Structures are given as C-alpha cells and as structure tokens.
Amino acid sequence: MMNKKTILIPFLIVMIAIVGYLFYEGKPQAFPDNSYAIKAMNQLYAEANVSGILDVIPLDSKHVFVPFISDDGHYGMSFWEWDWFQWKLRRIDTRGEPYIWKIDEKDASTHYIVWNMDPKDELSELKYYLIGERGAYRSQDVDSYTPRVQLGLTVSLQKHKYGVLPFPKDWVELINGNLQMNSLSSSMYIGWIPYGDQGKVTFPDYTINGSSYSSGRFNLDFVRILNEYELEFTGNIMDTNEVINIHEKVDIGGYGLVVKMNGIKSDEPVIVFESGFGGTSDTWEKLQSELSKRTLTVSYERAGLGRSSSSPLSRTSENKAIELHKLLQACQIEGPFIIVAHSLGGFTARMYATKYPEEVKGIVFVDSSYEQQLIDHPEPQFEEGSIEEVRSSIGPDGSYDEMLLSAEQVMESKKKDALRNIPINVLVGMKDKADGSSAWLEYQQEIAKLSDRSHLLTIDAGHGIHMEKPDIVIQEIINMMEEKY
Incomplete structure (x- = not known):
C-alpha cells in the first residue's frame, strides 16, 4: 500500500506542475509598468x-x-x-x-x-x-x-x-x-x-x-x-501627377530596364536620351534636369548596363531600338519623340526612326558615330589580346562584331530614307579626334545629308559634348522643339 502512495504522490506533483505551467504560460500577466521596463532595459x-x-x-x-x-x-x-x-x-x-x-x-x-x-x-x-x-x-x-x-x-x-x-x-x-x-x-x-x-x-x-x-x-x-531604380514601374505614366519623377525598373517582356522619367506633362515632344556605347543615364543628368522644366524627359540603362537586366537578344542597334520601343510602350509614353543620341547611340536612333517613323519628331546627334567609320576600320586597334578575342568580348553593351553588324544595319536602313523629312541637328566636337578633325567632320556631314531638314554645328569640345558643353546641347534641343531650323 505504501508503495502505491509513494508512486502516486510524485506523479500528482508532476501533473499539478504541468497544469500550473500551462495555466500561467497560457495567460500571461499584464506587461510591467514603464519604470520597471526602463530599469530592466538599462x-x-x-x-x-x-x-x-x-x-x-x-x-x-x-x-x-x-x-x-x-x-x-x-x-x-x-x-x-x-x-x-x-x-x-x-x-x-x-x-x-x-x-x-x-x-x-x-x-x-x-x-x-x-x-x-x-x-x-x-x-x-x-x-x-x-x-x-x-x-x-x-x-x-x-x-x-x-x-x-x-x-x-x-x-x-x-x-x-x-x-x-x-x-x-x-x-x-x-x-x-x-x-x-x-x-x-x-x-x-x-x-x-x-x-x-x-x-x-x-x-x-x-x-x-x-x-x-x-x-x-x-x-x-x-x-x-x-533604391527606387530597383523597383519596376507598373503604372501608366499619363496617370501620374503633373510633375513626373520616376526612377524604376520596367519589365519589357521577361527582363527589365531601369528608366528615369522626369518632367511635366506638356504639348511639347517627349525627349528621349540615347547614350553612347557603354554609357548610362547619369551622363544626361544636367540636360535632363534642365529640360524637364518644360516637358517630359526619358533616359535609361540599356540591357546589361547599370541595374538593367541582361537581354536575350544580340547587342545590335536594331535590337536596341526594339527594346527602347518596348520600354516606351511599357511606360505608356506616347510620342512624338525627340531622340538625343550620343556616339554609337546614333545608330540606335536611326534604326528607331526607320522602324517607327511616325513616332519620331526629330533627332539631335551628339558627336554621333557614322557607319563608314567602322567600315573603314573593320579591325579594332587594341594593344593586348588577339583580334578574335577583342572582337567577341568587348562588354555587356556589345562586341566589336556586333558594332560592325550594327553599321551594316544602318547602312541598309538608308535604302528606306526614313530620315529624309525628319529634322536633325548634328553637333560635332572638333577636339581630340583619333581620325583627325577633318575626317570626323566629313562623317558628320554625311549624317547631315540624311535629311533635307538638317542643321550642323561644330563645337570646341571633345567627344562628350553633352558633358563638356551641356548648355549648347540644351539650346540645340530647344531649337528643335521650337522648330527654329
């Protein structure tokens, strides 16, 4: 009999403890007052x-x-x-x-x-x-x-x-x-x-x-x-406030491009900045800041650059033009557009005007590349690496072979004569040219001949005119907006 009691008593004590624990743990007491909490924290x-x-x-x-x-x-x-x-x-x-x-x-x-x-x-x-x-x-x-x-x-x-x-x-x-x-x-x-x-x-x-x-x-x-540019824009730009300030990533069909949209809604053309080879939207900061006071401005990072996703398409100018068109459509930005294109971005602007002529109000070429320039120098001049290595691996914005293919694309596009009736301003930097200023000027004059409504201006600047002399480029864009030429 004693053995049963000896076993039962510890068992009851354990059960009571378990029930007590569940009871008290299930119903916590009121949180301590502030003085207690402050003392405990310190x-x-x-x-x-x-x-x-x-x-x-x-x-x-x-x-x-x-x-x-x-x-x-x-x-x-x-x-x-x-x-x-x-x-x-x-x-x-x-x-x-x-x-x-x-x-x-x-x-x-x-x-x-x-x-x-x-x-x-x-x-x-x-x-x-x-x-x-x-x-x-x-x-x-x-x-x-x-x-x-x-x-x-x-x-x-x-x-x-x-x-x-x-x-x-x-x-x-x-x-x-x-x-x-x-x-x-x-x-x-x-x-x-x-x-x-x-x-x-x-x-x-x-x-x-x-x-x-x-x-x-x-x-x-x-x-x-x-950062805001890590986000993807999913709305309608025309549904935003009168003042537009968006810096986000936009899906264009399975991959995204980072776009910076600044400005105000107006009846004037939307200005689209197209950077040179490997260039990012930061190079247009001064121009975008100033011009956004009177119209909507758009700069972006091409696929593979900055925070933009890589593209499944080859890095030719035609494909870059297609991606720019998809980006503007995804943002629901309607033209007409004035495209401001630097260096090799001039190829993209020309392909865009060829494929979507009804959307282009005009083009400002900022020391733009010309196809004959690459055709005259088909082999890249670099100190290290074989020609084959260099031609196939320049960077995320394209290889040298893709540059040559882009030159062929714009050469072929001239048959459509898409720029003939589009106003174009050709801005030429006359300093520090590898081919010499006279040869470079000849290339730019050939670009001007693509339109019956062209204007050419030589500037005492290097290749990055929009960074060295931004005020001149801004004025030339405004001149195009106001149809002064």
Whole structure:
C-alpha cells in the first residue's frame, strides 16, 4: 500500500506542475509598468541609457514591442517575450531602422515589421516592398520560369514615427506557399524606402546609427534599404501627377530596364536620351534636369548596363531600338519623340526612326558615330589580346562584331530614307579626334545629308559634348522643339 502512495504522490506533483505551467504560460500577466521596463532595459544594456517609453505595442499575448527614447536622444526599440512565468527582455536596440520580428519563423502570419524612426531625419512616410526576382532555368529538358513579385505598402509617419506592421495577407499567402514547397528563393526579400517632404527619398542618417544587445534565442531579420531604380514601374505614366519623377525598373517582356522619367506633362515632344556605347543615364543628368522644366524627359540603362537586366537578344542597334520601343510602350509614353543620341547611340536612333517613323519628331546627334567609320576600320586597334578575342568580348553593351553588324544595319536602313523629312541637328566636337578633325567632320556631314531638314554645328569640345558643353546641347534641343531650323 505504501508503495502505491509513494508512486502516486510524485506523479500528482508532476501533473499539478504541468497544469500550473500551462495555466500561467497560457495567460500571461499584464506587461510591467514603464519604470520597471526602463530599469530592466538599462540593467540589460547600460549603453542604451533609456529615459522614456514611447508606447507599449502587443504583437500577441506573449510578445510586446516597446519603442523608447534615450537620454542622449537616440530612438530605439526593445523586444519582450512572456517565458517561464515572466516578461523577459530579448533584445534592445539603440537604433530604430526597420526589422522583421518572426514569432514563428515558418509561419509568415506571425511576422511583423517594426521600427522607431528618429524625428531628426524628418521622414514623412515609409514604403515597404516584398520583392521576388524573376528567374528562368532548365532541368531535365524542362524549362521553368518564375515571374517577378513586387508587392508594396505605404506607411505614414505623420502621427507616430514608430510602428508595427503585420505582414499583409497577400504577402503571407505567397511566403507560406513557398515555405510549404520548401522553395523560398534567396532572391525574395523585403526592403524599404524612406521618404521625406515632397515625396523625395531621404536617407535616415540618425535612425541607422546605434548598437544592440540580445539575450537568448530570437528571430529578427534585417530589412534593407532599396533604391527606387530597383523597383519596376507598373503604372501608366499619363496617370501620374503633373510633375513626373520616376526612377524604376520596367519589365519589357521577361527582363527589365531601369528608366528615369522626369518632367511635366506638356504639348511639347517627349525627349528621349540615347547614350553612347557603354554609357548610362547619369551622363544626361544636367540636360535632363534642365529640360524637364518644360516637358517630359526619358533616359535609361540599356540591357546589361547599370541595374538593367541582361537581354536575350544580340547587342545590335536594331535590337536596341526594339527594346527602347518596348520600354516606351511599357511606360505608356506616347510620342512624338525627340531622340538625343550620343556616339554609337546614333545608330540606335536611326534604326528607331526607320522602324517607327511616325513616332519620331526629330533627332539631335551628339558627336554621333557614322557607319563608314567602322567600315573603314573593320579591325579594332587594341594593344593586348588577339583580334578574335577583342572582337567577341568587348562588354555587356556589345562586341566589336556586333558594332560592325550594327553599321551594316544602318547602312541598309538608308535604302528606306526614313530620315529624309525628319529634322536633325548634328553637333560635332572638333577636339581630340583619333581620325583627325577633318575626317570626323566629313562623317558628320554625311549624317547631315540624311535629311533635307538638317542643321550642323561644330563645337570646341571633345567627344562628350553633352558633358563638356551641356548648355549648347540644351539650346540645340530647344531649337528643335521650337522648330527654329
């Protein structure tokens, strides 16, 4: 009989303990008052020097987010969890940039973005994005394609500079679906863009400075700051405000090009900048800034350059013209266009005018290449590497062989005489020419002969006229807009 009691009593004690644990753990006590929380934070991490609590925000019954301010003016965050009969401080951070708090790492419905922005950064809103890059791959002779994901959400900071954002339902469904298939791509991520007054991107210098201390296991993920050009434009440019300022990535059919659209809606032609070989939109910054005061301006990164995706098409001028047309269509920008083309970009402008003549109001050639220039020098002149190596591997904007093919394309396009009735301005830089100024001028004169409405201007500048003498190029574009020639 004693043996049975001896066995029963410990058993009952264990059962009571289990029931008690489940009871108390299932019903957490009220969160401590502010003085207790401040004391606990300073004891765990004295460098935080917490002086005041801004709010106490429960995520659920067992997890609480507490934004605070310190004596030295830092705006920080603390993360609390109910565990083993008490509220435990899991992490304290003296900076307030966004993080993702994952209560259950495998269930996105328990994921929250938290932040506490420093008012000195003068931010008005935050935009959060769930982004998944598109991808294509082949496995066992089966082609697979993963479309791009770009889901955004805007949070106003007008009332509070801190906050908690549960993952939206569409984010949860997408992420959990990938988790269930065990295929959540490393290319899928969450990012944010901070905006100040007048909708301008503003870097949060004060918010991101600080340090942190963690205690125990804790699932917290960093949220990286995005650049606007990492986004893809999915709207209609004509539906935007009167003042247009867009710098985003635009899908043109399975790959994306980064475009910068600045200006105002007007009855004047849209100005499209076409860079020279390997050039980016930055080279047009001065011109775009000035001309955007009177009309819409467009610059972009060709496929493979900057943040633009690589293209499945060869890098000939005809294909570049096709991609430019797709880009303008995707942005729903209607012509007529004045194309301002530098160097080898002149080939692309000519192919564009040949393929889409009704869209081109005029072309300003800025020290443009001429096909005979390449035909006269079919072999590239480089000090290192065999001719075969150099011709096939110049860079992402094309090989020398593709340059030669482009020259043949524009030579062939002259049969259509597409530029005959299009106004063209030919700007010629007369300094530092490898072939000599007289030979270069002859090439430019041949370009001018392509139209019955041409104007040629020689300029005391090198090849980059638009960077050396931007005011002259701006005036020539305006002259074309105003039909002065």
